[in-house]
Amino acid sequence: MEQISEDEFLHLAHLCRISISKKKMKEILVEFQAVVKYVELLNEVDTSGVEPCNYVAQSHSKTPLRDDEPENSLDKDVFLKGTPKTIASLVQVPTVLRS
Amino acid sequence: MESACELHRKLIEGETSAGQIAEQLLAHIRRIEPQVGAFLKVFEESLFEHADRLDAKRKGGELLGKLAGVPIAIKDNINIRGEKTTCASRYLENFVAPFDATVIRRFREEDAFIVGKTNLDEFAMGTSCEYSAFQTTKNPWNLDLVPGGSSGGSAAAVASEMSSIALGSDTGGSIRLPASFCNIASIKPTYGRISRYGLVAFGSSLDQIGPMAYRCEDLERTLQVIGTYCKHDSTSVPEKDFEPISFERRFEKGFTVGVPWQFIEGVPQETKEIFERAVKTLQSLGARIIDVDLSILKYGVAVYYILCTAEASTNLARFDGVRYGLRSERAQTLDELYDFSREEGFGDEVKRRILLGTFVLSSGYQDAYYHKAQKVRQIVINKFNDAFSECDCIALPTSYSGAFTAGAKKDPLSLYLEDLFTIGANLAGIPALALQGGFLPDGRPLGFQLFGPQNHDAELLAIGKSFQSVTDYCMKRPKLGEER
Numbered sequence: 001m002e003q004i005s006e007d008e009f010l011h012l013a014h015l016c017r018i019s020i021s022k023k024k025m026k027e028i029l030v031e032f033q034a035v036v037k038y039v040e041l042l043n044e045v046d047t048s049g050v051e052p053c054n055y056v057a058q059s060h061s062k063t064p065l066r067d068d069e070p071e072n073s074l075d076k077d078v079f080l081k082g083t084p085k086t087i088a089s090l091v092q093v094p095t096v097l098r099s
Numbered sequence: 100m101e102s103a104c105e106l107h108r109k110l111i112e113g114e115t116s117a118g119q120i121a122e123q124l125l126a127h128i129r130r131i132e133p134q135v136g137a138f139l140k141v142f143e144e145s146l147f148e149h150a151d152r153l154d155a156k157r158k159g160g161e162l163l164g165k166l167a168g169v170p171i172a173i174k175d176n177i178n179i180r181g182e183k184t185t186c187a188s189r190y191l192e193n194f195v196a197p198f199d200a201t202v203i204r205r206f207r208e209e210d211a212f213i214v215g216k217t218n219l220d221e222f223a224m225g226t227s228c229e230y231s232a233f234q235t236t237k238n239p240w241n242l243d244l245v246p247g248g249s250s251g252g253s254a255a256a257v258a259s260e261m262s263s264i265a266l267g268s269d270t271g272g273s274i275r276l277p278a279s280f281c282n283i284a285s286i287k288p289t290y291g292r293i294s295r296y297g298l299v300a301f302g303s304s305l306d307q308i309g310p311m312a313y314r315c316e317d318l319e320r321t322l323q324v325i326g327t328y329c330k331h332d333s334t335s336v337p338e339k340d341f342e343p344i345s346f347e348r349r350f351e352k353g354f355t356v357g358v359p360w361q362f363i364e365g366v367p368q369e370t371k372e373i374f375e376r377a378v379k380t381l382q383s384l385g386a387r388i389i390d391v392d393l394s395i396l397k398y399g400v401a402v403y404y405i406l407c408t409a410e411a412s413t414n415l416a417r418f419d420g421v422r423y424g425l426r427s428e429r430a431q432t433l434d435e436l437y438d439f440s441r442e443e444g445f446g447d448e449v450k451r452r453i454l455l456g457t458f459v460l461s462s463g464y465q466d467a468y469y470h471k472a473q474k475v476r477q478i479v480i481n482k483f484n485d486a487f488s489e490c491d492c493i494a495l496p497t498s499y500s501g502a503f504t505a506g507a508k509k510d511p512l513s514l515y516l517e518d519l520f521t522i523g524a525n526l527a528g529i530p531a532l533a534l535q536g537g538f539l540p541d542g543r544p545l546g547f548q549l550f551g552p553q554n555h556d557a558e559l560l561a562i563g564k565s566f567q568s569v570t571d572y573c574m575k576r577p578k579l580g581e582e583r
Contacts, residue, residue: 009454016412016457017419018450019438028451031511035455038512039401039468045475052473053480056304056528057291057336057553066330078197084426093421096433 003033103169103263103317110157110168117153117168121146121212124170128214128261131579136236137246137255139175139185141215153210164209165324171206172262174253175216176223177308178297179203186299187231188221190418190425190444200297201332202266202308202325209324214262217252221446222415223268223301225249226276226517227508230448235505238280239577240544244502247277250311254281257311259579264312264321270302271403272497272521274309275533279497279546282535282575284563285311286318289553290528291336293322294329300414302407303334305525313573315532315563319344322556342557350384350565356549357391357490363520367500370545373536374496377547377566381494384565391486391493395479399522400515402479405459405472406526412456418444451511476526483527483550492559493550495520497533501543524550532559535572544572 004012009029013020020028076089085092101109109115128141157163173179176186178196180203185191199207206213220230228236228251236251238244239259246255250267254277257265267274269287278285286309293308300306310321323344329335358378366374382388420426420440427439445453459468486493497520508514524531529550536547551559567573 012454012458012461014438015461016450016453017416017437017441018445018453019435019442020450024447028447028454031451032454032458034510034512035404035451035515036458038515039405039459039472041401042398042405042468042471042475045395045398045471045478047471047474047478050474050477052470053477054473056480057289057334065333074197082194082197082423084420084423091422094431094433094436 004029004036102314103166103312104314104320106263107165107167107169111163117150117157118147120168120170121150124212124214124261131259131261134237134242134579135239135255135259135261136234137217137252137259137261138172138215139187139218139233139252140183142182142213146212146214149212164211165320166206167210168212169264170212170214170262172214172217172253172256172265173203174219174250174265174267176219176268176299177202177266179213179216182216184216184299185233186222187219187233188444188446188449189232190440192232192425194424198297201294201329203297205325205327214256217250217256217265219252220249221449222299222411223249223270223273224411224448224452226272226514227503227505228252228277229505230446232446237505238502239579240282241502241542243504244543245280245505247280247502249273251277253311254278254283257281257283257313258577260576264310264317266308267311268298268301269307269309269525270305270407271525272518274311275497275521275531275546275548276517278311278533279536280502280544282544282546282572283311283313284315284318284535284567284573285309285533286322286556286560287524287531288322288326288556289336289341289530291334292326292341292530292556294325294327294332294335296329296331302410303414304410305403305407307525315560315567316346318563319346319560322560326556336554341554344557344560348557348561349568350386350562352385354386354492354562355490356381356386356388357486357493358388359391359393359396359493359495362393362396363496366496369539370496370500373539373545374494374547377534377536378494380566380570381562384569389490391490393482393486393493393523395482396519396523398475399479399526400519402472402475402526403518403522404455404515405468406476408452408456409460409469410456412453412460415449415453448511479523480527483523483529487552491551492562495548495550497521497546497548501539501545521548529553530556530559532563534563534566535570537572
């Protein structure tokens with residue numbers, strides 16, 4: 001694979017929703033390139049005719065859905081205790097639409 | 100400290116009380132913990148409350164649970180209701196779990212003592228426990244060395260006898276590598292054997308909770324308690340699919356052990372010597388040793404770092420600064436809220452893995468990386484199936500060498516390669532038992548592992564018990580504190 005440019009890497013960071021400073025980005029990019037180069041080792045393996053692995057456990061050959069029975073879920077107020085900002089049992093976020 | 104089973108027996112038979120166990124344990128933790136740093140939190144108060152309840156129960160003639168009085172430490176990526184679950188991340192520094200993981204519910208039902216939460220690499224991503232955002236944990240055998248990771252706090256707590264048993268989670272070797280570095284045993288069960296409900300997800304097709312202890316009997320007792328079907332985990336495997344655990348069962352003559360000699364060719368001579376001695380011990384117990392071909396495992400690390408990062412990038416998308424955990428104070432817009440909260444909350448290794456995972460899943464690269472890795476994973480599974488058609492279990496070293504000095508490995512790739520021998524079991528979803536193999540000439544412990552076919556966890560433990568009955572490594576303890 002061709003080297004990933006700094007602009008491409010910044011775009012990737014944006015897709016991940018991680019803000020990275022230019023200085024940090026340069027450092028991480030070097031390590032990132034080394035790992036990508038290493039995983040390309042897989043190109044040596046002939047995978048023609050091989051189906052990708054979707055289920056790991058042998059017991060999962062059937063769709064493992066449980067019976068659809070109603071049960072009590074977590075209390076909303078208990079759950080919202082961990083939420084950084086709330087207004088009257090609702091999660092508060094910064095303004096999305098501005099006039 | 101006695102084994103968990105012995106401690107339990109003493110309590111049941113009235114040779115000790117729960118209060119005495121709690122008192123002695125806390126005194127020991129106060130002496131040892133400042134040197135080791137295994138815990139992010141010790142539940143001092145609740146331990147005594149629990150002990151009082153247990154003693155009252157015993158006096159009242161009530162039946163005590165299967166783990167009554169047994170101290171168990173919990174890796175801090177498993178939820179305990181009302182306690183923090185930090186995953187050793189700034190992002191979750193103040194997150195209090197609103198519910199119990201299934202494993203914790205089972206421990207409560209069987210009267211176990213939950214000692215505290217142990218340190219880990221942030222979100223279980225690491226092999227040395229150095230990526231914790233809060234503290235470094237030291238190897239109790241030599242405080243200059245790392246305990247291994249990511250379940251390094253759990254391993255150090257058990258090795259220094261601050262807990263009889265600890266739970267860790269194993270995505271690519273995270274309970275077995277630290278077991279090897281700290282001279283304890285651990286089992287990563289068959290994928291689906293222990294419920295992951297309440298475990299913070301990292302690589303969902305690879306993650307499995309597993310117990311750590313000095314003795315296989317204790318691993319067995321724990322697996323019996325927590326290895327039950329759970330409807331809240333859609334990958335939980337029904338118990339009828341498993342061989343039941345038998346406490347009396349030992350290694351039976353006529354077992355065949357496969358060794359992938361070619362794959363392990365490059366290990367250092369001193370690692371090879373310890374491994375070969377373990378194989379000879381299995382032979383002396385009546386095992387037939389055969390050569391098996393698992394050369395495909397040389398691609399294991401590459402497959403793993405594509406799949407686990409892809410799954411991690413998806414799983415960690417939930418940490419968005421909105422619903423729980425850290426919210427950046429700098430953020431003015433919703434976009435900034437996402438970006439800044441994740442920037443401030445995650446450490447470098449977590450960011451590296453999210454970036455790699457997003458990259459291998461991105462359009463244009465998905466076929467070349469993610470789908471390719473899924474296909475090689477299937478080949479790995481097929482090769483294990485071929486090997487298990489000829490043998491009952493497979494023996495491998497756990498690590499290339501013993502624990503390394505803290506700070507010695509800075510390059511991420513060199514740390515990733517520490518998992519070379521452990522990853523295969525996660526890719527194939529098979530059980531893997533890590534056992535003590537002995538000590539290197541400089542005194543560092545070194546373990547080895549046994550892999551079995553899916554759902555044959557009980558067989559591995561039977562072999563482990565036999566192995567431990569003719570070797571004395573599981574009786575050795577590190578010298579720490581003033582009391583020794």
